[in-house]
Amino acid sequence: MHEIIHAVPSEWAASAHVDINTYQDMYRRSVEDPDGFWREQAARLDWIKPFTKVKNTSFAPGNIDIRWFEDGTLNVAANCLDRHLATRGDKVAILWEGDDPSESRSITYRELHAEVCRFANVLKALGVSKGDRVTIYLPMIPEAAMAMLACARIGAIHSIVFGGFSPDSLAGRIGDCRSTLVITADEGLRGGKKVPLKHNTDSALTKTIGDEKVLVIRRTGGEVAMHAGRDFWYHEMAATVSDACPPEEMSAEDPLFILYTSGSTGRPKGVLHTTGGYLLHAAMTHELVFDLKENDIFWCTADVGWVTGHSYIVYGPLANGATSLMFEGVPNYPTNARFWQVIDKHKVTIFYTAPTAIRALMQAGDGPVKSTSRASLRLLGSVGEPINPEAWEWYYRVVGDNRCPIVDTWWQTETGGHLITPMPGATPLKPGSASWPFFGVQPAIVDAEGQIMEGACEGNLVILDAWPGMMRTVYGDHERFEQTYFSAYKNMYFTGDGCRRDADGYYWITGRVDDVINVSGHRMGTAEVESALVAHSGVSEAAVVGYPHDIKGQGIYAYVTLMAGVAPSDALRKELAGWVRKEIGPIATPDLIQFAPGLPKTRSGKIMRRILRKIAEDEFGALGDISTLADPAVVEDLIANRQNRK
Ligand code: ATP
Numbered sequence: 001m002h003e004i005i006h007a008v009p010s011e012w013a014a015s016a017h018v019d020i021n022t023y024q025d026m027y028r029r030s031v032e033d034p035d036g037f038w039r040e041q042a043a044r045l046d047w048i049k050p051f052t053k054v055k056n057t058s059f060a061p062g063n064i065d066i067r068w069f070e071d072g073t074l075n076v077a078a079n080c081l082d083r084h085l086a087t088r089g090d091k092v093a094i095l096w097e098g099d100d101p102s103e104s105r106s107i108t109y110r111e112l113h114a115e116v117c118r119f120a121n122v123l124k125a126l127g128v129s130k131g132d133r134v135t136i137y138l139p140m141i142p143e144a145a146m147a148m149l150a151c152a153r154i155g156a157i158h159s160i161v162f163g164g165f166s167p168d169s170l171a172g173r174i175g176d177c178r179s180t181l182v183i184t185a186d187e188g189l190r191g192g193k194k195v196p197l198k199h200n201t202d203s204a205l206t207k208t209i210g211d212e213k214v215l216v217i218r219r220t221g222g223e224v225a226m227h228a229g230r231d232f233w234y235h236e237m238a239a240t241v242s243d244a245c246p247p248e249e250m251s252a253e254d255p256l257f258i259l260y261t262s263g264s265t266g267r268p269k270g271v272l273h274t275t276g277g278y279l280l281h282a283a284m285t286h287e288l289v290f291d292l293k294e295n296d297i298f299w300c301t302a303d304v305g306w307v308t309g310h311s312y313i314v315y316g317p318l319a320n321g322a323t324s325l326m327f328e329g330v331p332n333y334p335t336n337a338r339f340w341q342v343i344d345k346h347k348v349t350i351f352y353t354a355p356t357a358i359r360a361l362m363q364a365g366d367g368p369v370k371s372t373s374r375a376s377l378r379l380l381g382s383v384g385e386p387i388n389p390e391a392w393e394w395y396y397r398v399v400g401d402n403r404c405p406i407v408d409t410w411w412q413t414e415t416g417g418h419l420i421t422p423m424p425g426a427t428p429l430k431p432g433s434a435s436w437p438f439f440g441v442q443p444a445i446v447d448a449e450g451q452i453m454e455g456a457c458e459g460n461l462v463i464l465d466a467w468p469g470m471m472r473t474v475y476g477d478h479e480r481f482e483q484t485y486f487s488a489y490k491n492m493y494f495t496g497d498g499c500r501r502d503a504d505g506y507y508w509i510t511g512r513v514d515d516v517i518n519v520s521g522h523r524m525g526t527a528e529v530e531s532a533l534v535a536h537s538g539v540s541e542a543a544v545v546g547y548p549h550d551i552k553g554q555g556i557y558a559y560v561t562l563m564a565g566v567a568p569s570d571a572l573r574k575e576l577a578g579w580v581r582k583e584i585g586p587i588a589t590p591d592l593i594q595f596a597p598g599l600p601k602t603r604s605g606k607i608m609r610r611i612l613r614k615i616a617e618d619e620f621g622a623l624g625d626i627s628t629l630a631d632p633a634v635v636e637d638l639i640a641n642r643q644n645r646k
């Protein structure tokens with residue numbers, strides 16, 4: 001397929017924190033002398049008691065044990081707030097944009113510090129102490145960040161559940177980590193619609209042990225039932241406590257949070273992150289990958305319910321003293337131009353979003369983008385799924401006006417922060433490739449037997465050694481941790497993703513290993529075929545899976561969403577099959593193409609190919625866990641119009 005390289009613009013090479021020489025020197029040092037490298041980098045954080053040990057990690061079978069800076073102590077909230085007060089007290093920490101374009105709020109570091117202390121005192125008054133688990137089920141309001149930081153301040157472990165999840169999913173997550181407090185709001189507001197968060201919490205709590213308390217933040221003023229003795233209004237309690245609360249001294253290895261993965265491949269895992277290593281990784285990647293400068297306005301469009309929101313709305317930006325924009329709404333409300341209007345309104349300089357949003361906005365055409373200026377933008381980012389080169393080019397050309405580099409950041413809930421990513425002053429960009437490893441990250445590609453392959457190759461992506469931000473365990477189930485990530489290949493962390501490395505050493509994520517298709521003995525990632533389909537002007541989104549085929553072993557089944565205004569037809573089916581054949585080769589020609597108005601996605605917007613595979617196999621009776629699906633109605637249409645009927 002076409003391979004375009006965007007060279008590093010000379011102004012970027014000259015002004016960025018990291019240029020190509022710095023990247024190479026720092027990378028070499030990070031793997032040759034991890035102790036020395038990370039000892040220096042850890043000076044990014046304020047330690048209460050300095051550490052003496054740096055790295056103490058083992059990927060050995062039966063002894064998976066990850067510790068960084070283990071005898072040091074610090075507090076995450078103090079690192080995100082207190083230490084900025086002297087120099088950045090009046091700087092805006094959180095710039096909040098409401099669902100309704102007429103609503104916004106700026107909160108300075110000084111104000112955020114006071115409110116977090118108050119919040120922490122409310123938590124204490126409710127009996128929460130160090131080590132307790134607190135479930136946060138909130139909309140995208142500043143109180144979500146305050147709740148996280150308040151937990152961190154007193155050493156409680158937060159577990160955020162995305163506000164779009166159902167009462168059942170919420171109950172499961174409250175129960176799994178035995179939370180004693182749930183923080184929610186009366187209602188959320190998204191795309192002009194109200195989300196009954198308190199009501200959902202009430203339903204969830206009929207399915208839990210039942211000793212939880214509920215702290216309710218007033219967002220809309222909508223009416224909710226309050227259960228005496230169990231439910232408490234935040235604003236009432238906050239009025240009774242002081243805004244002084246000393247930060248708890250935490251060990252670097254004390255838990256900071258639990259977060260359930262998005263569930264693309266099955267039952268979500270309660271990923272546990274700890275204090276020192278996680279914060280260092282979040283802060284360092286946020287500064288270097290986004291080339292953060294003092295006056296940047298940084299906007300990550302993720303929800304705080306996902307790891308991207310944890311690391312790049314709250315912990316990374318605030319640890320760096322940056323201004324972080326938090327958006328309550330959705331990309332298409334009131335119109336498809338909302339993202340771009342918010343960029344103009346707040347003069348956003350760095351914009352970080354997901355391919356699912358880019359493809360959806362691309363489907364609406366260039367008009368809404370071109371109705372805005374976006375002159376403040378200097379850097380774009382992508383995360384969540386492989387970004388198809390076609391969508392990359394649109395993002396680059398139309399959104400960034402050919403001016404802004406794009407960092408395509410590959411990482412996972414488990415990894416805490418970016419692992420494979422360009423750096424804008426150092427890395428020539430290849431659209432669709434996450435490019436090179438971040439400092440301290442040693443990726444490798446293995447074949448089915450676990451043999452490490454050299455040079456240009458394709459196989460399964462593993463990481464050979466520990467990095468500070470990695471997860472420490474699956475909460476309450478260390479065996480599942482070992483089983484999931486360390487049993488496929490001995491002494492290596494298995495990512496679950498397929499990957500290709502080209503002759504220039506660039507990494508290309510080809511999709512999830514579970515989704516690899518084997519056509520007549522040729523193994524194929526889903527990303528390449530999907531990208532070829534999306535490159536056709538009539539296609540906005542595509543998902544490809546394998547299904548049993550008498551001759552080839554597996555055939556290729558493609559689900560295709562068309563651009564607005566393009567009509568489905570048999571002729572178009574033929575055209576698309578021929579198009580892929582021409583773009584990639586005969587082996588990749590789809591056998592069956594189904595036009596789908598919508599694809600099944602997780603609530604974070606990732607395509608769930610597991611479900612599409614079942615439908616393609618004509619086995620739609622057993623779809624497995626679909627509790628994390630965003631819109632179950634999509635599935636009915638897919639089943640009704642399936643192409644492979646036995
Ligand atoms: P589960 O593990 O429960 O199936 P999930 O993998 O979707 O859920 P996340 O941790 O949110 O949960 O997603 C991480 C995955 O997202 C990666 O393993 C990869 O498949 C995909 N991903 C993230 N960023 C990128 C990227 N820049 N390029 C390609 N794939 C990406």
Ligand code: MG
Nearest residue numbers: 261265412496
């Ligand atoms: Mg995963």
